[in-house]
Amino acid sequence: MNNHLPADSIEAVTRGLASAGYIASKQIATAVYLAERIEKPILVEGPAGVGKTELAKALAAWRGLKMIRMQCYEGLDEAKALYEWKYAKQLLYTQILKDKLGEVLGGADTLSAALGKLHDFGDVFFSKEFVEPRPLLQALEQEKGCVLLVDEIDKSDAEFESLLLEILSDYQVSIPEFGTVVALVKPTVILTSNGERDLSDALKRRCLHLHIGFPEQKLEERIVESRVPGISQSLRKQIVGFINQVRTLDLKKLPSVSETIDWARVLVLLQSTELDHETVKDTLNVLLNYEADIETTMPQVTTFVAKAGRQGVFG
């Protein structure tokens, strides 16, 4: 696979992601294709567990690139996201070089002469050797390019968002002590958000906005097929049919794709070949995370299973 050329068609992107085990809908493939073509980051929004983070992983795996992940949280700042000075190393070096410094400065008679000599060193201690690169800076320094995943950007503070703007639009960061670092190869940037708060317009403007919702039934079946090998076609159909009906209920947290996959795995482990309401009731806790949701769903299980079973026969 040629790493540096963008894919030449949307179909190629779909195929490539599929080879990495990610079944992409047309919108997702179009977004990835465009992101590479017009060199813009993708901002992915959607409910938890629909494969936002997975998209970045699959993209990295397909392209054979390193994935650098930055998990956002409240209070994340420059020092943890961009770069930090290696204070301990600076301190150690000044200790070791003390004698050397004495030698160099020894020739100077007056204080101002010593100061002048000291200036000649330049900013030895504030050079690249003493910079500890954090994810954002690392991403710019990758020689082969990389996939930079800024995960759950909505969790971070508004100030951090502004910090990202320079990287997102120009693929560079400014470090006051030694200037601007420009990306060697422009990384593919993917930002994810669960919509916990509204992101600023400035950030949104710099990104392609992709919303991943719950997939269509057909697509979800294909996803299960690729993720859970060894599952029979009829069971797969029933599982997806059942889950799609659960999603019509008024729940606190709707089951998403990751739950579908987990549940399918569980059923395969339990060696079920058919969806029957006993097994479903026993394993419902895999699917739903809140007690209240389970209580809401429980009385509906029998009807849902029957309906999903019919779909399996005729669908």
Add this chain to the structure above:
Amino acid sequence: MREELHRFFRAARGAGVRVSPAESIDAMKAVADVGFGDRGILRDTLLLTLAKSQDEKQALGECFDLFFSQPEVKDEATPADAAEGAPPDSMEGETQPGDPGAQAPELGELAQMLMSRDRNAIAAAMANAANAASLSDIRYFTQRGIFSSRILEQLGIERLRDDLDALTAANPAEAERLAAALEALRENVRDVVNQALVLYGREETENLRNEILRNAPLARLERRQVEQMKALIRAIARRLRERYSKPRKRQRRGHLDTRKTLRRNAAWGGVPFLTSWKRRHRDRPKIVAICDVSGSVAQVSDFFLLLIHSLHEVVDDVRSFAFSGHLIEVSDILDTRSPEEAMSEIMSKVGFGSSDYGGSLVDFEKGWIRTVTAKTTVIVLGDARTNNLDPRADILRRISERSKRLVWLNPEGRMAWGWGDSEMPRYAAFCSVVRQCATAKQLERAVSDIVAAYQ
């Protein structure tokens, strides 16, 4: 095609999607890359580059479908006119096969097009005419007539009329056919103009309507306006949320947090490489709202409560009380029910009485005076018309002393305060602020000021 895209951007702005020049450049680039071949892909591409939220995606999707369905509308309309003209058409086919060719030279371009039923040519001519008449400048529905006639003029209706006159004398049957086609053409043009109005005029029309609505007195809204007003209140709530829901921590520059700094630098033997600064925590607003729900004030209270209770992200704690003859707490009703249900329940419990400010203040002091703390803003919404009962301004004084601020919102104009049974001047002595609050605009400013006092 670039023209077409530019017009689409305009239409998108009309649909409420904010398209900045930078975004339109990106969209252009992206479209240049994917091409116009596949409509689905083109749609995805535009949604990806222009829309910035799920709502916008939906609006833009609808706009896209409408925009690019234009040619189809014409196609639908033309068969209809073909069907109308079908009988004479078949008749003509039988009787005078050679004639059209003989007449052709004397007819104008448009008439020829219509007679030959060249659908594509007509569609193209119409699009050109619409461009020439700068149809995308249409803003208000009152402009429909002028744009229709401009387009028809561009199409060459003058010449067509002459042709029609000439033809009526020479060949009445053909003339009838042409007249029918002309009628169909007019209809087509009207459709095109209507669609353009939907596409390009929406923004202006809506702005105008909202502006009128914002300044309309809340107490005297018509039934159909109430729904629109609710939507407007929701928009106001969203705006206030966006403005005030930012984190409330702010650094106090220059005040070192010694303890935190030492702890953070323990790894370097307490040499303070990393400094921590003291932060000041800001309180989220706590609000106690006391609303008169009698008679003419009810509608205003309605909207006020609706607004306050949709500010969850901004306001920490809201306790709402409603009164006319006596006072009850309505926070739970407002939080659990839909706005309509909540309002009708509140009205059935306390509404429709004559208001007794004194009695209600006594009720409040007896039951809930403890909810008022030094961090609370108390908002009273009412016209202060006490029906000549004892106003009990002394209770209001005590509430005022306990609270951070006491704000009185009065739907009546300043001129009416103190006239008749209005006790506003007596109450006003104990209020931090008294302001008129009769329109959505004043409501927004009042709530915005209350919340801003905590920033």
